[in-house]
Amino acid sequence: MPVSADIIEALRLELRRGTLILAVLGTLRAEKYGYTLKTELGERGVEIDEGALYPMLRRLETQGLLTSQWREDAKRQKRFYRLSSDGAAALEQLAGEWRAMNASLESILKRTER
Amino acid sequence: MTELVERYLAAVERLLPEATAKDIVAELREALLAKLEARENQLGRAATTDEIADVLKAFGPPPVVAARYEGRMHLVGPVLYPWFWPTQRTAIGIAVAIYLVLAAIRALAADNPVQVMLQRIDNVVGLSLIMFAGVTLVFVAVERWGDPVRLFERRWDPKSLPDETIRKPRSLFESGVSLFFDALFILVWLQLVPFPNELPLRDGASVSIVLSPAWSVVYWPILALALLAAAGHIHDMVRPAWNRIRSAMSILGYAGGLVVLGVLFQGRPFVDVQPRPGTGPEDLERALRLVDGVLLVGLGLAGVIWAIALGLEVRRQVRASQTSGGAASLAA
Numbered sequence: 272m273p274v275s276a277d278i279i280e281a282l283r284l285e286l287r288r289g290t291l292i293l294a295v296l297g298t299l300r301a302e303k304y305g306y307t308l309k310t311e312l313g314e315r316g317v318e319i320d321e322g323a324l325y326p327m328l329r330r331l332e333t334q335g336l337l338t339s340q341w342r343e344d345a346k347r348q349k350r351f352y353r354l355s356s357d358g359a360a361a362l363e364q365l366a367g368e369w370r371a372m373n374a375s376l377e378s379i380l381k382r383t384e385r
Numbered sequence: 386m387t388e389l390v391e392r393y394l395a396a397v398e399r400l401l402p403e404a405t406a407k408d409i410v411a412e413l414r415e416a417l418l419a420k421l422e423a424r425e426n427q428l429g430r431a432a433t434t435d436e437i438a439d440v441l442k443a444f445g446p447p448p449v450v451a452a453r454y455e456g457r458m459h460l461v462g463p464v465l466y467p468w469f470w471p472t473q474r475t476a477i478g479i480a481v482a483i484y485l486v487l488a489a490i491r492a493l494a495a496d497n498p499v500q501v502m503l504q505r506i507d508n509v510v511g512l513s514l515i516m517f518a519g520v521t522l523v524f525v526a527v528e529r530w531g532d533p534v535r536l537f538e539r540r541w542d543p544k545s546l547p548d549e550t551i552r553k554p555r556s557l558f559e560s561g562v563s564l565f566f567d568a569l570f571i572l573v574w575l576q577l578v579p580f581p582n583e584l585p586l587r588d589g590a591s592v593s594i595v596l597s598p599a600w601s602v603v604y605w606p607i608l609a610l611a612l613l614a615a616a617g618h619i620h621d622m623v624r625p626a627w628n629r630i631r632s633a634m635s636i637l638g639y640a641g642g643l644v645v646l647g648v649l650f651q652g653r654p655f656v657d658v659q660p661r662p663g664t665g666p667e668d669l670e671r672a673l674r675l676v677d678g679v680l681l682v683g684l685g686l687a688g689v690i691w692a693i694a695l696g697l698e699v700r701r702q703v704r705a706s707q708t709s710g711g712a713a714s715l716a717a
């Protein structure tokens with residue numbers, strides 16, 4: 272019996288959830304506001320909808336990983352985010368974790384494909 | 386263009402916590418306007434109301450958008466949830482059992498016991514709902530202000546897990562019904578609830594049945610055993626799985642019951658019969674034989690069942706000792 276599209280979609284979302292945080296933290300090494308952040312992530316192949324992105328930015332700021340500042344840009348008030356020093360340390364640690372996990376998964380997946 | 390957006394944002398704002406609502410809405414406004422601006426650049430003209438509505442629809446319904454900012458999305462979280470329904474069942478079961486016992490006492494004292502009992506049973510649904518609400522509030526409070534993970538991690542000990550291979554856990558219904566009858570027996574035994582002792586015979590004759598003097602010797606032991614049985618059934622409601630303390634209570638109960646039966650069998654007949662007006666000596670003799678015979682069979686059967694149950698319970702204790710002994714030798 273083929274796996275239903277709903278199950279695949281749920282698993283895909285679960286798989287992406289943790290990696291999105293890493294992608295957001297990585298992109299915010301340079302200051303950006305919400306819309307440009309979403310656009311840049313999209314251009315790099317990481318699609319994220321606003322409904323998930325903005326609450327995530329807020330949560331990461333509450334956790335001290337991001338800092339934000341309201342500023343006028345192109346005649347509109349915008350909130351600019353960037354990585355805090357704690358965020359940079361967390362990103363380094365998480366990136367190491369990701370690389371190790373990725374290597375392990377690659378080896379597991381290669382073995383399964385044989 | 387912004388009128389519809391502002392209505393949308395106002396709907397989101399109403400659902401957000403007051404302290405952060407303004408800030409979140411300001412950011413959402415900026416995000417929506419940027420999105421609409423990009424759409425208009427793509428179209429090369431101002432967006433129509435329908436196109437703005439499409440952008441808002443893609444952003445999500447206000448309750449969904451607001452909910453994403455709410456950190457806690459559940460009343461009772463995954464750590465506490467496994468305890469939620471068992472606790473509800475136990476709390477409601479105990480409350481209903483106590484209520485039914487009290488209702489039965491009042492009903493037996495009334496002129497029309499069945500009607501009074503039925504009226505009282507009506508309140509069981511209300512009582513259950515109140516208990517449900519109370520237990521839910523306690524869980525919500527622990528979830529919100531307590532630290533459920535630490536609470537259970539600290540107290541949890543794998544060595545305290547019940548060995549369910551020794552005996553199937555008792556159901557709440559089974560324990561509740563047993564407790565109900567325990568309570569009724571205790572009340573009758575204490576003569577707080579009258580028990581009809583008139584036995585009707587043929588041709589309108591009848592006799593009064595009274596317990597023989599042998600029963601007075603075991604009056605207090607019987608009361609103690611009944612209280613022990615009730616305590617055991619309350620224990621089963623809280624901890625339905627087998628454990629050594631509950632088993633010891635059962636062993637004591639069965640052994641005590643057999644001793645009491647021994648005393649009663651030695652002091653036969655079990656009852657005395659007293660004549661009522663119009664009852665002849667033959668009727669008396671027949672009534673005595675009948676009641677004594679019924680009690681002989683009934684108590685005899687009880688003795689056999691208790692002896693078997695006593696043996697089984699002792700065997701469970703032995704098995705439990707062997708299991709823990711095995712575990713100890715493995716650990717060593």
